[in-house]
Amino acid sequence: xxxxxxxxxxxxxxxxxxxxxxxxxxxxxxxxxxxxxxxxxxxxxxxxxxxxxxxxxxxxxxxxxxxxxxxxxxxxxxxxxxxxxxxxxxxxxxxxxxxxxxxxxxxxxxxxxxxxxxxxxxxxxxxxxxxxxxxxxxxxxxxxxxxxxxxxxxxxxxxxxxxxxxxxxxxxxxxxxxxxxxxxxxxxxxxxxxxxxxxxxxxxxxxxxxxxxxxxxxxxxxxxxxxxxxxxxxxxxxxxxxxxxxxxxxxxxxxxxxxxxxxxxxxxxxxxxxxxxxxxxxxxxxxxxxxxxxxxxxxxxxxxxxxxxxxxxxxxxxxxxxxxxxxxxxxxxxxxxxxxxxxxxx
Amino acid sequence: xxxxxxxxxxxxxxxxxxxxxxxxxxxxxxxxxxxxxxxxxxxxxxxxxxxxxxxxxxxxxxxxxxxxxxxxxxxxxxxxxxxxxxxxxxxxxxxxxxxxxxxxxxxxxxxxxxxxxxxxxxxxxxxxxxxxxxxxxxxxxxxxxxxxxxxxxxxxxxxxxxxxxxxxxxxxxxxxxxxxxxxxxxxxxxxxxxxxxxxxxxxxxxxxxxxxxxxxxxxxxxxxxxxxxxxxxxxxxxxxxxxxxxxxxxxxxxxxxxxxxxxxxxxxxxxxxxxxxxxxxxxxxxxxxxxxxxxxxxxxxxxxxxxxxxxxxxxxxxxxxxxxxxxxxxxxxxxxxxxxxxxxxxxxxxxxxxxxxxxxxxxxxxxxxxxxxxxxxxxxxxxxxxxxxxxxxxxxxxxxxxxxxxxxxxxxxxxxxxxxxxxxxxxxxxxxxxxxxxxxxxxxxxxxxxxxxxxxxxxxxxxxxxxxxxxxxxxxxxxxxxxxxxxxxxxxxxxxxxxxxxxxxxxxxxxxxxxxxxxxxxxxxxxxxxxxxxxxxxxxxxxxxxxxxxxxxxxxxxxxxxxxxxxxxxxxxxxxxxxxxxxxxxxxxxxxxxxxxxxxxxxxxxxxxxxxxxxxxxxxxxxxxxxxxxxxxxxxxxxxxxxxxxxxxx
Numbered sequence: 002x003x004x005x006x007x008x009x010x011x012x013x014x015x016x017x018x019x020x021x022x023x024x025x026x027x028x029x030x031x032x033x034x035x036x037x038x039x040x041x042x043x044x045x046x047x048x049x050x051x052x053x054x055x056x057x058x059x060x061x062x063x064x065x066x067x068x069x070x071x072x073x074x075x076x077x078x079x080x081x082x083x084x085x086x087x088x089x090x091x092x093x094x095x096x097x098x099x100x101x102x103x104x105x106x107x108x109x110x111x112x113x114x115x116x117x118x119x120x121x122x123x124x125x126x127x128x129x130x131x132x133x134x135x136x137x138x139x140x141x142x143x144x145x146x147x148x149x150x151x152x153x154x155x156x157x158x159x160x161x162x163x164x165x166x167x168x169x170x171x172x173x174x175x176x177x178x179x180x181x182x183x184x185x186x187x188x189x190x191x192x193x194x195x196x197x198x199x200x201x202x203x204x205x206x207x208x209x210x211x212x213x214x215x216x217x218x219x220x221x222x223x224x225x226x227x228x229x230x231x232x233x234x235x236x237x238x239x240x241x242x243x244x245x246x247x248x249x250x251x252x253x254x255x256x257x258x259x260x261x262x263x264x265x266x267x268x269x270x271x272x273x274x275x276x277x278x279x280x281x282x283x284x285x286x287x288x289x290x291x292x293x294x295x296x297x298x299x300x301x302x303x304x305x306x307x308x309x310x311x312x313x314x315x316x317x318x319x320x321x322x323x324x325x326x327x328x329x330x331x332x333x334x335x336x337x338x339x340x341x342x343x344x345x346x347x
Numbered sequence: 348x349x350x351x352x353x354x355x356x357x358x359x360x361x362x363x364x365x366x367x368x369x370x371x372x373x374x375x376x377x378x379x380x381x382x383x384x385x386x387x388x389x390x391x392x393x394x395x396x397x398x399x400x401x402x403x404x405x406x407x408x409x410x411x412x413x414x415x416x417x418x419x420x421x422x423x424x425x426x427x428x429x430x431x432x433x434x435x436x437x438x439x440x441x442x443x444x445x446x447x448x449x450x451x452x453x454x455x456x457x458x459x460x461x462x463x464x465x466x467x468x469x470x471x472x473x474x475x476x477x478x479x480x481x482x483x484x485x486x487x488x489x490x491x492x493x494x495x496x497x498x499x500x501x502x503x504x505x506x507x508x509x510x511x512x513x514x515x516x517x518x519x520x521x522x523x524x525x526x527x528x529x530x531x532x533x534x535x536x537x538x539x540x541x542x543x544x545x546x547x548x549x550x551x552x553x554x555x556x557x558x559x560x561x562x563x564x565x566x567x568x569x570x571x572x573x574x575x576x577x578x579x580x581x582x583x584x585x586x587x588x589x590x591x592x593x594x595x596x597x598x599x600x601x602x603x604x605x606x607x608x609x610x611x612x613x614x615x616x617x618x619x620x621x622x623x624x625x626x627x628x629x630x631x632x633x634x635x636x637x638x639x640x641x642x643x644x645x646x647x648x649x650x651x652x653x654x655x656x657x658x659x660x661x662x663x664x665x666x667x668x669x670x671x672x673x674x675x676x677x678x679x680x681x682x683x684x685x686x687x688x689x690x691x692x693x694x695x696x697x698x699x700x701x702x703x704x705x706x707x708x709x710x711x712x713x714x715x716x717x718x719x720x721x722x723x724x725x726x727x728x729x730x731x732x733x734x735x736x737x738x739x740x741x742x743x744x745x746x747x748x749x750x751x752x753x754x755x756x757x758x759x760x761x762x763x764x765x766x767x768x769x770x771x772x773x774x775x776x777x778x779x780x781x782x783x784x785x786x787x788x789x790x791x792x793x794x795x796x797x798x799x800x801x802x803x804x805x806x807x808x809x810x811x812x813x814x815x816x817x818x819x820x821x822x823x824x825x826x827x828x829x830x831x832x833x834x835x836x837x838x839x840x841x842x843x844x845x846x847x848x849x850x851x852x853x854x855x856x857x858x859x860x861x862x863x864x865x866x867x868x869x870x871x872x873x874x875x876x877x878x879x880x881x882x883x884x885x886x887x888x889x890x891x892x893x894x895x896x897x898x899x900x901x902x903x904x905x906x907x908x909x910x911x912x913x914x915x916x917x918x919x920x921x922x923x924x925x926x927x928x929x930x931x932x933x934x935x936x937x938x939x940x941x942x943x944x945x946x947x948x949x950x951x952x953x954x955x956x957x958x959x960x961x962x963x964x965x966x967x968x969x970x971x972x973x974x975x976x977x978x979x980x981x982x983x984x985x986x987x988x989x990x991x992x993x994x995x996x997x
Contacts, residue, residue: 152506157496157497177502178496179497179502180497180498180499182499184499184514184577185502185503187577188507188511188576188577189507190502190506190507207578207593207595207596207599208579208595208614209578209594209595209607209611209614211607211611279519281590281591282591283593283596284600285592285596285599285600
């Protein structure tokens with residue numbers, strides 16, 4: 002009797018759950034046709050390649066969502082997101098014109114430009130640096146001054162910013178170049194490590210250190226606001242097809258706004274992309290990343306994609322002082338905001 | 348029948364109390380026994396579980412270390428061998444090859460050297476032997492394409508100056524199996540100083556660990572898992588979280604501070620045996636987690652114990668016990684109800700019967716009770732009570748009718764007695780010279796006081812007042828005799844003293860009951876106001892002069908009549924002036940007591956009379972009566988009260 006009742010109940014519940022699920026799928030599906038109402042025929046789509054500067058993560062969620070939700074198609078674009086390969090020199094891909102658009106950190110963009118690759122920044126998304134130094138409270142480093150004569154694990158190739166910081170504050174810090182993990186820091190091999198707020202900082206927390214057990218030093222709080230993500234292309238691309246550039250940036254922006262508004266769905270997409278590439282991925286981390294990106298980009302204040310000359314010159318001067326570049330390329334050559342009037346209207 | 352009202356609530360109350368008190372105390376006892384048993388049993392199971400958890404976990408750790416330790420020893424030994432060589436490329440590669448050939452459990456082995464170790468032009472030098480089927484292949488990595496200096500497997504042991512285990516990873520080349528790399532730093536001694544030269548690694552498949560973990564089954568849903576020093580889940584039955592998640596990211600996803608605390612304890616190398624509860628990742632049920640560190644590599648081994656399943660047997664047992672308890676309680680409840688009914692049923696019928704008896708139906712039949720207990724005794728008492736009540740009522744009826752008869756006779760006697768004394772006022776409406784008023788208020792139906800007045804002839808008014816000793820019927824009879832005798836002896840010629848002597852003689856004769864009467868008799872000549880009188884032990888009358896002066900008459904001492912037959916009495920006389928009044932009374936007036944046993948007293952009488960000296964006789968008596976009523980308050984009248992007032996108007 003009891004079992005029969007439970008069985009009936011569970012069947013009913015299963016049916017109910019099934020119908021709910023179907024409903025939610027339907028509501029989600031309804032979102033797509035709205036944006037793809039004006040989709041151009043397959044043959045008319047302009048083929049575009051985009052290269053992120055790192056492996057599949059929620060830090061590129063806007064691009065994935067623009068692709069997945071048909072936003073690129075709405076703007077007449079067929080975008081292929083080239084998976085980032087750790088051991089291929091992505092700068093060559095840009096230099097050779099093998100990819101159309103790339104996301105780069107500002108410093109990398111300036112360096113590339115100064116090295117002679119004629120790229121332009123057509124939209125600067127990042128407005129505040131996510132870079133930080135992290136120490137364990139147990140190491141006794143409470144203030145920047147305490148870092149003197151300590152060991153810092155700094156990502157190889159990204160030493161410039163910490164070096165500039167240490168120089169500005171007259172600190173002698175032994176820099177140990179590290180790879181992509183914080184394990185040396187976690188295993189007490191170094192006292193200081195650098196981290197992105199949206200990525201490694203969370204990894205450290207998820208390796209068993211509570212935020213209360215850590216001290217953080219944001220570069221931006223020490224007058225070193227190294228801007229990050231911007232969209233780049235070769236300047237000849239911008240000259241030849243300014244409309245393509247305008248459409249790509251605008252669609253990507255829309256993709257970001259969609260991602261911020263639909264975090265769960267976005268995480269699903271990012272996770273499925275990462276899994277396709279056999280990349281280790283965990284949802285909690287991706288969610289943290291998306292949330293921090295939203296904080297850093299603060300889309301509620303309105304997306305501004307302009308790079309200020311001040312921010313540009315700061316990045317350039319740090320590169321120049323360190324000898325990474327000889328001359329700072331002129332601002333107007335470097336930043337050429339896409340022509341908003343060319344964006345496809347609906 | 349004072350017990351009767353108490354019987355009524357018995358109908359409801361007794362059964363209710365029976366059920367309430369007995370049933371609730373039994374339920375309480377059951378509950379206490381049940382809870383005690385349950386708690387103790389649960390504690391025993393929990394204690395066993397902990398012991399079990401401790402054994403299982405420690406055994407697991409021992410087994411893992413048993414495999415890890417010999418494996419670790421291989422690269423440790425080879426690093427020492429290399430340390431003793433000349434550090435030439437050839438010898439190192441030879442040793443590396445030998446390491447792989449003689450240890451089939453090693454999948455790959457590498458030597459990676461510090462920058463420019465061999466020459467200033469060779470920044471990178473890394474040789475890597477790997478197994479592919481039965482053969483082994485050698486690869487060199489000599490350029491910066493693979494920048495191994497910043498790799499964890501190279502950098503961490505270099506910085507920490509000790510061997511280190513990498514986090515596990517999936518190795519696609521070896522068939523997508525889970526691997527981990529053990530890295531040992533190589534040191535070269537130059538000039539007696541040990542200098543870091545490079546790293547020797549060995550890759551080991553962790554398939555055995557995966558199998559070992561998968562083989563751990565604790566009841567239905569319990570399982571084992573391993574996390575690394577950084578919290579990464581190295582082995583877990585849920586393959587999708589392996590290497591992708593840390594115990595902390597799982598805790599964050601579950602929003603479980605508890606799991607996070609467990610994780611922190613685990614990476615710190617602490618141990619605990621099923622003392623913490625948390626939600627099982629797979630089943631989301633409450634579970635206990637036991638863990639102990641794998642001290643060889645800083646990882647931690649844990650086992651998840653499904654609490655529900657461990658408790659299932661005991662819960663089943665106690666569910667059955669609970670059902671039995673409830674069943675038992677229901678049976679007890681039924682028995683209590685039946686018993687209380689069997690007790691209260693005769694009580695109820697006795698109650699009904701007693702109500703009928705109360706209504707006067709003594710013939711009502713009492714219920715048959717043969718329980719041979721207190722109930723039967725109660726029943727017998729009822730039967731006895733019924734009989735006795737019936738008897739009593741019969742007696743009562745007889746007594747009542749007899750009393751009623753006496754009372755009615757007394758009423759008649761009273762009427763006769765009061766009829767005997769003159770009671771029409773004013774008595775002599777034609778005689779303007781005198782006015783007279785008198786009252787007699789017996790304390791009982793009939794009394795022993797008397798007064799009388801009559802005209803002897805046209806000029807003379809005879810009046811008398813007396814008080815028979817005692818009260819009631821005997822006194823009233825004595826009074827009647829006295830009054831009758833007075834009328835017969837009141838001769839026109841003889842003096843009042845002669846009358847009193849005759850009365851005394853007659854009353855003393857055959858006076859076996861020794862009754863006597865105080866007596867005052869006077870004859871007032873209404874022509875001249877002369878009053879001749881004889882007193883026999885009576886209270887002295889009060890003379891109220893026309894001018895308002897009030898005084899007791901001064902009388903020679905005398906004794907009442909009826910005691911000594913040969914006593915002689917003497918007559919005295921006094922003149923009354925116009926408007927003078929005479930007030931006569933019995934001791935019922937002056938000796939009237941109030942609640943505080945205070946007498947009315949002659950003084951108060953005199954005061955009252957003085958206040959009302961101008962009043963006509965009737966008003967005068969009424970005012971004394973009123974004052975007397977005020978004095979005695981609610982105290983019942985104990986003696987007959989008689990008053991007479993005469994005014995002489997000339």
